[in-house]
Amino acid sequence: MTPKISQFLAEKKPQTPCLVMDVDEVERRYRDMQAAIPPARIYYAVKANPARPLLDRLVFLGASFDAASWDEIDFCLSAGARPENISFGNTVKKVSAIKAAYEAGIRLFVFDCIEELEKIARFAPGSRVYCRLLVNNQGAEWPLSRKFGTTPESARKLLLRARDLGLDPYGVSFHVGSQQISTDAYEVAISRAGALFADLAADGVRLRMLNLGGGFPIHYREDIPGIRQFGQTISRALTAYFGNTLPEILVEPGRFIAGSAGVVSSEVILVSHRGYDEGPRWVYLDIGRFGGLAETEGESIRYELRTARDGAETGPVAIAGPTCDGADILYEKSGYVLPVTLEAGDRIEILGTGAYVSTYCSTRFNGFLPLTEYYI
């Protein structure tokens, strides 16, 4: 938690649940990533948090943007981003969205299959396109599954086809999975991309861009490798597989830029022993899986918690959200402990919640309003 957020919470005591974001921390994270991966141009993954104050700051810093939909492109343009700095990074796009993007001047589109490529050729003629490779997501705490990406053999055919369709076969992307804690994942993926570049060069197509995707982890409850370690692995792999003719390098961090800049402030509604002689206390908060903490599904993302009673004796707890839904449990198996004196009315700060929280929030499940957001 940054000093600015601590001070804001102490002074304003905002109603819970709310998200407080330190926009200066967003800037620090952006600069850290630039320093750690110098050849890369940063395309902020808007889906992580599309709030205007955050986009404004990133536009000011000269960032580029990875948009998942026409609406996200529109958010970026409204914040002053230039179309040539926006990538339409969703492999699944409505025709109406492709048209709107093209009319707005967007010329960079991702695809992973012939059907999508043909839509782009028709409704965004002449655009630069890049093909998403399917790579192993092992090591990722929020893996991206088989939903996206294609095989190297298929990518090769598709990029040749792109040329024949009058598009500019610009490059290749991959995504190692979100909150990826293994630096090796990037090395393996870069080697596959290098081989594809070579194969296509043999076919007479010179790709010029490699998009490393996002997935860079942030500190939650457990320790993770720092961004400099990722930078070193990436540098080494780029040299090994591309030598001195480095293509343009893109990265698409979302969590890394926005995650640690945000804190959710919540209130304990109930602490209960549930009438069992054994087992943990149950702690119910006024935010849960449907109020924004969707990434606690399967206890995948394990947030760090702060209470005003920290330092006191602790005991095991299960932690759940405020809705009548049995699936609205944050942690039951991950060994969380909280102070034994914790009681209803206490505040709990949930750290690292600047990314993938406000946007997952349900419109009004169980009648609860979406969490309020403060950008300071």
Place this chain on the structure above:
Amino acid sequence: MTPKISQFLAEKKPQTPCLVMDVDEVERRYRDMQAAIPPARIYYAVKANPARPLLDRLVFLGASFDAASWDEIDFCLSAGARPENISFGNTVKKVSAIKAAYEAGIRLFVFDCIEELEKIARFAPGSRVYCRLLVNNQGAEWPLSRKFGTTPESARKLLLRARDLGLDPYGVSFHVGSQQISTDAYEVAISRAGALFADLAADGVRLRMLNLGGGFPIHYREDIPGIRQFGQTISRALTAYFGNTLPEILVEPGRFIAGSAGVVSSEVILVSHRGYDEGPRWVYLDIGRFGGLAETEGESIRYELRTARDGAETGPVAIAGPTCDGADILYEKSGYVLPVTLEAGDRIEILGTGAYVSTYCSTRFNGFLPLTEYYI
């Protein structure tokens, strides 16, 4: 799909994704349940779908309401429900919500632990309270876990304590799990409740109400027992365990009342073979897990699908939502098939989506607006 919904979709061709609800079907379902379980008073579980036209109709029909939050109580009061027909049915309530409810005239509250009971005694003095029993959720497709309810021994102590705290120990509730397809689940739970009634009578406390909860299933892709079968099992169990001195019986259907009255109309964004020689086609829709279809988590709720090409040859598919999230997959393992001629731009109707869809929808994940709702 009701004829009224078919006609609306055919004539209006509304933009997708949208939810179309036939409010007359809500009324039919309400009457079906009344006929099937005559002794029960129906407390509609507002969380299933709190839309005003639906609440209006249910108020007109003389329904009562099970609310999960102060906001849901407020929705019901605004629609003209009387406070004495509203139960505050969430075992986890903020003090501010208890106060607001009490001031509005609500006098029926659930609890499952001493800490919540003490809050109710303090901020809603003299109210009727009922204790939620933990029961086995086996057979439920959306089970409610260990998050709610307590043991019979603990319930007995708590209801005695309620009396000592100046509250009215009114009854007992349980919940067999949502989309519960085993009628036996109710029988087992009613027998446990019967034993608790007898134990408390021996302690000098005469409970007067038994709340059977909700969980009554609706037809999705698979066949399920009809509501009359549930009614018969419940009748038999009530007679077996309560004899001729039947307490007041409450039921809290949500899905059963609203589910089958709604259809989501969506559009196919992409059909792709993903570059694999084998395996299913991938069909991407403009609605997914974060656009409202949250209950497809773990492929728990398997919706029935309709396309304009039904009747043609079919082939296996995986079905996914429109976001860049790898978790946004609806069905990969449940053996769905769709017409082989299906293509981008086609509409797909998702049946039985009147409950637990519109409210789960995220505020704006990946930039996508919440689905539009039509009540006809």
